[in-house]
Amino acid sequence: QKEVEQDPGPLSVPEGAIVSLNCTYSNSAFQYFMWYRQYSRKGPELLMYTYSSGNKEDGRFTAQVDKSSKYISLFIRDSQPSDSATYLCAITIQGAQKLVFGQGTRLTINP
Amino acid sequence: DVKVTQSSRYLVKRTGEKVFLECVQDMDHENMFWYRQDPGLGLRLIYFSYDVKMKEKGDIPEGYSVSREKKERFSLILESASTNQTSMYLCASSRGWSGNTIYFGEGSWLTVV
Secondary structure, three states, X not given: OOOEEEOOOOEEEEOOOOEEXXXXXXXXXXXXXXXXXXXOOOOOEEEEEEOOOEEEEEOOEEEEEEOOOOEEEEEEOXXXXXXXXXXXXXXXXXXXXXXXXXXOEEEEEEO | OOOEEEOOOEEEEOOOOOEEEEEEEOOOXXXXXXXXXXXXXXXXXXXXXXXXXXXXXXXXXXXXXXXXXXXXXXXXXXXXXXXXHOEEEEEEEEOOOOOOOEEEOOOEEEEEO
């Protein structure tokens, strides 16, 4: 079993839709959860960073963590064509030097 | 702004050639990483370094080596390139432990023919 599982998609939705991206993980020791956005032929960039269970909001983006279910989500409201990218979840534990990445979900927002 | 610079964006090399991929970061970060990214396989860690001259194997080190002679520079070396090493290579850096933000370079697209 992979440490982090993420549906690679592709996912295609119309502009304005609410998008839900998800990852599951297997190790309950993981404490820190991140979402990276990667545009085509570019490096990933940090989008959201959360520590505890619950929700964290930043503009149109909401990161949600459910530690009891080992499930993390990224919601995008009022999706725009500029949100078209690959989204990668990443997790880690206190003191670790490495992140564990999901496969990435390729998202397309259609005008 | 933190900048991680990969000097070569697109390379085409022949099978058996020795290939150097260079990466420089400008934020005095302790940690530096080399990943490769392939469709359907996501990001896979090749090697990382947490200090000058220190290195640790990642998940897929076979066929690769690294060098970190200066804090700001981390090189990935393919001793004898093979076609299955055709991929996008990403360099990254971070300060301290991984809970801090990891910053990526733009990527190097390597084709081995």
